[in-house]
Amino acid sequence: MPVTVIAAPTTETIHGTFRFIDIGVNLTDPVFRGIHHGRKKHEDDFEAMLERSRSAGVKSMIITGGSLRESRQALDLARKHDLYATVGCHPTRSKEFDQYQGGSEAYLRALDKLIEDHMEGKGRVVALGECGLDYDRTHFASEDIQRRHFRSQLTLAKKYHLPLFLHSRAAHSDFVAILKEEGFEEDGGRASGAKGGVVHSFTGSVEEVNELMDMGFHISINGCSMKTEQNLMAVKAIRPEKLLLETDAPWCSMTSTHASKSHLDSLPASLRALYFPPATKPETFVLGKPVKGRNEPSAIGGVAWVVHKVNEGVSFEKVTEKAYKNTVELFGLKELVSA
DSSP: OEEEEOOOTTSOOEEEEOOEEEEEEOTTSGGGGTEETTEEOSOOOHHHHHHHHHHTTEEEEEEOOOSHHHHHHHHHHHHHHTOEEEEOOOGGGTHHHHHSTTOHHHHHHHHHHHHHTTSSSTTOEEEEEEEEEETTOTTTSOHHHHHHHHHHHHHHHHHHTOOEEEEEESOHHHHHHHHHHTTOSSGGGGGGTOOOEEEOSOOOOHHHHHHHHHTTOEEEEOGGGGSSHHHHHHHHHSOGGGEEEOOOTTSOOOOTTSTTHHHHTTSOHHHHHHHSOOOBOGGGOOTTSOBTTOOOGGGHHHHHHHHHHHSTTOOHHHHHHHHHHHHHHHHTOGGGTTO
16 A cells, blocks of 8 residues: 655655565464463454454565464465465474374375465465474474475475475574585576475575575575574675565564664554554453454565665565565466566
């Protein structure tokens, strides 16, 4: 929607059409239904959350599938709400492959079938993942198990020519090595039938971001991507044609302890009201207001604002439009070109 923001007298007036596609939202999480840590604390406000995101300029979202079960739920939500979804298994859940009835091959076949059945139309699968490596949380799945089932999922990306929705934590060397060994060394693996992809929720170094971009991958950032000054240096290193935006809601909120705060403080009041509307605690819930401690897709505008601020001379509209067009192109969202 066209937005004209009149900020503080010392701040230049901002004119523009600010639109977003949140490429990473965990809408299957029960907190959007009022359930926090297994306890019902307030009424379901899923629809109200979606309405806030629309008011903030979020034209669509890609719901993350983190396991076979969650991927099914993500696709159901995507179909119901005219959104999109990913299908895959998060590295911390990769034990599920071996624990599945029929074993790991049966689990992979089930993912394969889920993709095959949802490649077209409303609520379709637009990426393979979330998959990758997470060496920060090997208590959930060992490094060996993670590596094995990361490789197996890469075969599905090539089979269906889907972009990858990737996760990498404290594992960059092995992560890159596996991608290269499986044919993703350059141009996002297109020579092997793949379609590139995105390393989402990026928290790595400048050197890592450059290596991944040189391999043909996009980089997506959220609140967790901007906690430190080193993080902000990596954000600044992202080339415009490789930038994507997300919230990872309900996680990765932008907080007052993050390095991003000094940049976020300059967000004009009219945009702040859209991206970070006043919230209430779960215990004092008011329908129509966000819940404190729960990130929402509407906050994606704040992520974009910080990218704008760390890239001096690059307008907010240029940042938002470039990320939007990159998303449409990577995930094949042609129906959103003029949304």
